[in-house]
Amino acid sequence: MASSRPVLGCIADDFTGATDLANNLVRGGMRTVQTIGVPLDAAAPVDADAIVVALKSRTISPADAVAQSLEALHWLQDQGVQQIYFKYCSTFDSTPAGNIGPVTEALMEALGTGFTIATPAFPDNGRTVFKGHLFVGDQLLSDSGMRHHPLTPMTDSNLVRVLQAQTKSPVGLLAFDTIARGEAAIRARFDELQSQGVKIAVVDAVTNDDLMVLGRALRGMPLVTAGSGVAIGLPQNWAVLAGEGAADRLPPAHGQRAIVSGSCSVATNAQVLQFRQGGGQSFAVDPLALAAGVDVVGQALAWAAPRLAGGSVLVYATAESDAVKQVQQQLGVARAGEMVEEALSDIAVGLVERGVRQLVVAGGETSGAVVRELGVRQMAIGPQIDPGVPWTAVQSPACPGETLHVALKSGNFGTPDFFTKAFAQLS
Numbered sequence: 055m056a057s058s059r060p061v062l063g064c065i066a067d068d069f070t071g072a073t074d075l076a077n078n079l080v081r082g083g084m085r086t087v088q089t090i091g092v093p094l095d096a097a098a099p100v101d102a103d104a105i106v107v108a109l110k111s112r113t114i115s116p117a118d119a120v121a122q123s124l125e126a127l128h129w130l131q132d133q134g135v136q137q138i139y140f141k142y143c144s145t146f147d148s149t150p151a152g153n154i155g156p157v158t159e160a161l162m163e164a165l166g167t168g169f170t171i172a173t174p175a176f177p178d179n180g181r182t183v184f185k186g187h188l189f190v191g192d193q194l195l196s197d198s199g200m201r202h203h204p205l206t207p208m209t210d211s212n213l214v215r216v217l218q219a220q221t222k223s224p225v226g227l228l229a230f231d232t233i234a235r236g237e238a239a240i241r242a243r244f245d246e247l248q249s250q251g252v253k254i255a256v257v258d259a260v261t262n263d264d265l266m267v268l269g270r271a272l273r274g275m276p277l278v279t280a281g282s283g284v285a286i287g288l289p290q291n292w293a294v295l296a297g298e299g300a301a302d303r304l305p306p307a308h309g310q311r312a313i314v315s316g317s318c319s320v321a322t323n324a325q326v327l328q329f330r331q332g333g334g335q336s337f338a339v340d341p342l343a344l345a346a347g348v349d350v351v352g353q354a355l356a357w358a359a360p361r362l363a364g365g366s367v368l369v370y371a372t373a374e375s376d377a378v379k380q381v382q383q384q385l386g387v388a389r390a391g392e393m394v395e396e397a398l399s400d401i402a403v404g405l406v407e408r409g410v411r412q413l414v415v416a417g418g419e420t421s422g423a424v425v426r427e428l429g430v431r432q433m434a435i436g437p438q439i440d441p442g443v444p445w446t447a448v449q450s451p452a453c454p455g456e457t458l459h460v461a462l463k464s465g466n467f468g469t470p471d472f473f474t475k476a477f478a479q480l481s
């Protein structure tokens with residue numbers, strides 16, 4: 055495998071979004087490392103073509119989001135990257151007081167650049183932008199479920215307007231007809247918009263072909279801001295890549311197998327059910343027992359230890375929505391969530407200490423808690439199990455000097471047989 059210095063540095067505003075972006079880059083042939091937050095060690099060089107720094111800056115205050123993003127930028131610049139990619143949600147999650155505009159402006163200023171693009175288009179995920187309007191599947195964003203989002207309700211589909219409300223920099227539009235005329239026309243339109251004083255161009259894209267053409271026109275642009283979709287068009291701009299198929303190679307997997315599931319989404323409930331009905335070994339974590347002070351972590355580990363040699367084990371708090379509501383009524387939503395996350399992350403660490411080296415974690419928040427407790431700082435991104443969920447290879451103080459394979463599945467991802475399919479892929 056070729057060793058190289060990173061050429062693309064990405065700043066993602068949340069954890070699972072970072073993995074989604076990294077997954078697209080790997081599929082495009084770039085060896086990619088994802089870091090959890092900004093690494094503390096400024097000097098240690100990363101051996102990869104692309105680095106994705108995962109922040110948790112989507113819903114914090116704009117000032118904090120700017121500060122974190124600039125810290126990430128400076129670290130990435132120390133790594134010698136040639137282009138910066140600010141990654142946000144494919145539904146452009148933000149409010150008028152949101153962070154996309156301020157972070158974009160701050161990055162432009164720090165990079166000394168007067169122009170960038172903005173587009174959350176990701177056709178493979180049903181996100182398309184037409185005449186500056188964002189569609190989610192067949193619906194305008196403002197008609198989709200996003201209008202009711204608890205933290206970032208989106209009631210305007212016109213991204214030029216949404217972004218303009220967040221920034222003093224003039225926002226313009228590069229529409230689909232220009233994309234259709236190819237790379238030279240796109241570059242000419244970039245120049246034209248700049249001559250009109252536009253600093254951020256919202257870009258239409260409705261197909262993967264649009265993103266591939268756009269990608270070529272982005273060669274040399276110091277800053278790109280986008281959802282994860284634009285990443286499919288960027289790898290073609292670098293000749294340094296390891297070669298097709300090589301980017302997702304991870305060290306060989308070994309050791310025992312376990313699944314820790316704290317997601318209560320419909321998809322995860324189906325996955326837990328299928329695993330159990332298929333005869334899989336499983337242990338249910340009862341949040342009320344946790345609240346009563348029972349040593350559930352100790353019980354789960356004592357249950358799992360003798361079973362690990364017999365195949366993968368599942369430890370889950372996953373429950374149907376009625377059961378979850380009952381628990382939440384008794385314990386409070388936040389307390390129930392925290393207690394379960396803490397127990398599951400302690401169990402995950404205990405399992406790794408007992409020989410697990412292939413670990414699937416279900417649940418976005420649960421994944422964040424487990425990765426934190428395992429002390430993971432970076433993840434090498436490997437092959438995709440299902441869209442948006444790759445295997446990764448990490449180091450953890452829970453298994454010093456050994457590779458731990460981890461797959462982090464956010465709630466609604468994955469087919470019902472995910473838990474068996476994931477391990478089969480490593481065999």
Ligand code: ADP
Nearest residue numbers: 317319371373381391394395417418419420465
């Ligand atoms: P998803 O990706 O499906 O949203 P998350 O892990 O992000 O999953 O969120 C699920 C939340 O529900 C976590 O905070 C978890 O601790 C909590 N949780 C899991 N099981 C239960 C349960 N049985 N009762 C109450 N809360 C639970």
